Amino acid sequence: MTHRGKAIxxxxxxxxxxxxxxxxxxxxxxxxxKQNGTTGATELVVTTRVFEWFQQELRGSRLLGSNGILxxxxxxxxxxxxxxxxxxxxxxxxxMEWTAFCLGVRSGDFGLDRFLEMAS
Numbered sequence: 001m002t003h004r005g006k007a008i009x010x011x012x013x014x015x016x017x018x019x020x021x022x023x024x025x026x027x028x029x030x031x032x033x034k035q036n037g038t039t040g041a042t043e044l045v046v047t048t049r050v051f052e053w054f055q056q057e058l059r060g061s062r063l064l065g066s067n068g069i070l071x072x073x074x075x076x077x078x079x080x081x082x083x084x085x086x087x088x089x090x091x092x093x094x095x096m097e098w099t100a101f102c103l104g105v106r107s108g109d110f111g112l113d114r115f116l117e118m119a120s
Contacts (some may be wrong), residue, residue, distance in 0.1 A: 019098070
């Protein structure tokens with residue numbers, strides 16, 4: 001789906017809870033559909049360069065955590081916490097949501113080229 005020339009995808013959904021990614025040439029916004037209308041962080045915003053690096057980390061072609069901004073931590077309750085290491089916000093995803101997101105990353109669902117195609 002496109003919105004004002006930008007593309008939004010919610011492909012990594014499980015049971016209606018989605019890891020959503022919005023991309024442009026400059027930034028990537030990662031959000032959690034569960035957070036809609038609740039308190040706390042609703043999205044993390046990073047540069048396209050950082051998001052591309054983070055995706056490479058999840059694919060195993062870069063050392064996990066080497067992008068210096070986005071960090072992922074497995075919490076004791078089994079959830080995954082995606083955080084902005086600059087001390088800003090964080091989002092939490094259950095195992096099914098995080099697995100679906102990682103599968104989307106590995107299959108190229110969140111690549112900038114795909115978003116630019118969708119927005120044109």
